[in-house]
Amino acid sequence: MSVPVARAALLQPLEETSWPERTTVVIMGGGPVGLSAAIMLAQRGVEVLVLERRNFDYRFPRAHLLNVRTMEAFHDMGIADDIYALGPQNERWRKVAWYTTVSGSGAFDGMKIGEVPAWGGGADAVRYAEASPRAFANLPQLRLDPLLYAHAVATCPGRIRGMQEVVGVEQSADSVTVTVQDRAAGVTRCVDAQYLIAADGGRASAELLGVEMEGPRDIRESISYHISADLSMWSEPDALLTRFFHPAYGPRPRATLQALGPDTYDRTSREWLVGIAPELIAGDPDDEEIVKTAIRASLGMPADSAITIHSASRWFLNGTVARQFRVGRAFLVGDAAHKHPPTGGLGLNGGVQDVQNLCWKLAAVLSGHASDALLDSYELERRPIAAYYTAHSLENANRHAPIGAALGFDARDEAAGWEGLETFVSESPEGVAMRKRVGEEVDENALDYSQLGVEAGFRYWAGAFAPDGTTPAEDAGAVAYRPTTRPGSHLPHVWLTNSSEGDDTHVTSTRDLVQATGLTLFTSDAAQTAWRDAVLAVGSPMPIQILAVPRTEEAWAAVREIGDDGAVLVRPDATVGWRTDRLPHDPAGALRDAVAVILRGGDAPAVDPAETFLVRVRAAATTLAA
Numbered sequence: 134m135s136v137p138v139a140r141a142a143l144l145q146p147l148e149e150t151s152w153p154e155r156t157t158v159v160i161m162g163g164g165p166v167g168l169s170a171a172i173m174l175a176q177r178g179v180e181v182l183v184l185e186r187r188n189f190d191y192r193f194p195r196a197h198l199l200n201v202r203t204m205e206a207f208h209d210m211g212i213a214d215d216i217y218a219l220g221p222q223n224e225r226w227r228k229v230a231w232y233t234t235v236s237g238s239g240a241f242d243g244m245k246i247g248e249v250p251a252w253g254g255g256a257d258a259v260r261y262a263e264a265s266p267r268a269f270a271n272l273p274q275l276r277l278d279p280l281l282y283a284h285a286v287a288t289c290p291g292r293i294r295g296m297q298e299v300v301g302v303e304q305s306a307d308s309v310t311v312t313v314q315d316r317a318a319g320v321t322r323c324v325d326a327q328y329l330i331a332a333d334g335g336r337a338s339a340e341l342l343g344v345e346m347e348g349p350r351d352i353r354e355s356i357s358y359h360i361s362a363d364l365s366m367w368s369e370p371d372a373l374l375t376r377f378f379h380p381a382y383g384p385r386p387r388a389t390l391q392a393l394g395p396d397t398y399d400r401t402s403r404e405w406l407v408g409i410a411p412e413l414i415a416g417d418p419d420d421e422e423i424v425k426t427a428i429r430a431s432l433g434m435p436a437d438s439a440i441t442i443h444s445a446s447r448w449f450l451n452g453t454v455a456r457q458f459r460v461g462r463a464f465l466v467g468d469a470a471h472k473h474p475p476t477g478g479l480g481l482n483g484g485v486q487d488v489q490n491l492c493w494k495l496a497a498v499l500s501g502h503a504s505d506a507l508l509d510s511y512e513l514e515r516r517p518i519a520a521y522y523t524a525h526s527l528e529n530a531n532r533h534a535p536i537g538a539a540l541g542f543d544a545r546d547e548a549a550g551w552e553g554l555e556t557f558v559s560e561s562p563e564g565v566a567m568r569k570r571v572g573e574e575v576d577e578n579a580l581d582y583s584q585l586g587v588e589a590g591f592r593y594w595a596g597a598f599a600p601d602g603t604t605p606a607e608d609a610g611a612v613a614y615r616p617t618t619r620p621g622s623h624l625p626h627v628w629l630t631n632s633s634e635g636d637d638t639h640v641t642s643t644r645d646l647v648q649a650t651g652l653t654l655f656t657s658d659a660a661q662t663a664w665r666d667a668v669l670a671v672g673s674p675m676p677i678q679i680l681a682v683p684r685t686e687e688a689w690a691a692v693r694e695i696g697d698d699g700a701v702l703v704r705p706d707a708t709v710g711w712r713t714d715r716l717p718h719d720p721a722g723a724l725r726d727a728v729a730v731i732l733r734g735g736d737a738p739a740v741d742p743a744e745t746f747l748v749r750v751r752a753a754a755t756t757l758a759a
């Protein structure tokens with residue numbers, strides 16, 4: 134598959150054969166999070182060197198759901214359009230379903246148990262479109278990672294190095310030295326940098342940096358197979374993701390099926406990801422014939438259906454969060470900082486959002502706009518979110534067994550499960566009641582598949598923003614997203630029809646007006662002169678661009694939560710750093726104070742917000758392990 138990359142180099146090219154003794158930021162790990170960090174830093178003119186222990190060969194699909202906040206980051210990186218072009222070209226994938234089997238001759242084979250809209254589909258389409266200028270996307274890592282790699286190579290030529298394993302990290306007051314084993318040339322060398330980003334998926338960095346991971350690990354094992362198979366006999370028209378229940382297996386789904394395209398992502402998909410519990414494989418999980426038999430049995434495929442197995446992955450469900458996200462000059466990001474089950478698709482998404490948070494801060498410190506203290510806010514802001522995402526992902530994983538339980542499935546009593554299915558399809562009062570209960574348990578999964586509140590509505594509890602003394606609105610929950618300009622929140626998105634350039638036909642999202650390397654002050658045309666004077670008087674170390682939104686922009690007026698002469702100051706990652714309802718008595722003084730708080734990274738909270746979520750992590754992991 135060709136990758137449509139035509140990007141200009143943003144950094145000075147480096148000869149592939151030459152090794153710098155010193156660079157600005159070393160990125161350990163060339164997975165999606167490390168490569169995203171490289172592009173984000175290069176865009177800000179920061180010299181990087183990515184060291185990846187493998188050879189950038191991509192064999193396993195892994196993550197595929199790219200939520201709207203991640204797509205906003207990918208848009209800023211210039212790759213969103215390529216992702217949409219490589220992903221599904223129609224809407225026949227925004228659904229999750231629960232079935233007994235795909236097909237078969239039994240009375241209950243091929244039976245649908247329930248379905249919910251997912252990832253901005255169906256009834257969710259309008260509120261997803263209102264929340265973000267970017268649509269939710271679906272692209273398996275098998276295709277996303279080469280795209281990110283091609284963009285990273287294009288923007289950072291000669292600086293993305295494969296077969297280079299970081300085996301040692303030493304820090305001094307003003308530098309970090311990594312020891313690199315060149316696995317191709319068989320030599321070991323050292324590289325000095327000002328900072329290290331550990332994006333190694335958790336393979337080595339915690340040990341090298343002496344960081345403890347909190348939370349349960351290896352909770353449950355799963356095996357996933359990337360296969361090609363013809364499932365066109367299935368009655369389900371358009372579910373991207375399906376879970377299959379069987380009375381013999383009890384209340385948990387015994388198999389998961391995900392369409393992998395590459396052309397269509399419904400039952401006509403040619404490739405699939407099949408996840409099955411290891412105990413369903415009667416024999417060696419590396420024996421292809423044994424695995425094919427297990428896949429056919431788990432999905433209810435005809436015994437003679439052809440299956441080609443491309444690759445397999447054994448993985449564990451974990452619930453771990455690093456105790457520290459910063460160790461001196463090193464920062465843990467992505468799976469190196471947090472690991473949780475894929476239920477909710479928050480792993481890669483959370484990782485890209487980690488580096489979106491970190492990279493503007495690194496660039497601001499390296500360019501002298503902010504002090505090193507700003508970098509402490511990376512941990513203050515992102516660690517509670519990682520704990521929140523870990524808890525939510527584990528809870529999502531626990532939302533399927535209640536469907537099976539409502540059907541009467543019991544691992545110790547297969548007959549009870551068959552009776553449950555009889556009841557489920559009957560017109561008796563028991564059947565009506567069971568269908569209602571099952572339906573309610575199915576609908577509970579909106580907390581996973583319609584989780585706009587989790588994906589778009591998270592806010593930082595403490596960090597590089599100036600609190601305005603307001604108390605947060607009551608938690609809107611996992612599904613609802615309530616836009617707000619309260620400091621620490623994501624800038625609300627609205628389409629501005631009248632741009633400040635005076636072009637009436639111009640339509641731009643407020644999010645796309647946020648500056649990548651400076652602060653953006655949103656105010657109205659009524660107050661722009663006063664705020665311009667204030668900005669000039671402040672002489673902020675970090676540039677502040679004023680965005681005077683015409684008062685006629687009603688959509689903005691509806692969400693800005695400030696008066697016409699107030700202002701909202703926004704950081705480069707589209708997080709609100711400060712706001713004022715009115716023009717203060719001393720606008721320059723108020724702005725100066727706010728900028729100072731942002732650039733020194735704010736204050737640590739008295740109580741660690743991550744703790745509440747870590748309690749939820751342990752509770753959910755206990756349920757999952759049972």
Ligand SMILES: Cc1cc2nc3c(=O)[nH]c(=O)nc-3n(C[C@H](O)[C@H](O)[C@H](O)COP(=O)(O)OP(=O)(O)OC[C@H]3O[C@@H](n4cnc5c(N)ncnc54)[C@H](O)[C@@H]3O)c2cc1C
Pocket residue numbers: 161162163164165166167184185186187195196197198199274297298299300332333334335336337357448466467468469475477478479480481482483484
């Ligand atoms: C079945 C499955 C489905 C998933 N679905 C989703 C989903 O839909 N959405 C989602 O957001 N997430 C999903 N995830 C999770 C997602 O795959 C991970 O969160 C994501 O890959 C993490 O990216 P990363 O760059 O942090 O780490 P990785 O992808 O693990 O990359 C780390 C890189 O570092 C390299 N490395 C390791 N050690 C060293 C070293 N010492 N020196 C140099 N390089 C090193 C590795 O070789 C690797 O290339 C899923 C995961 C699985 C298993």
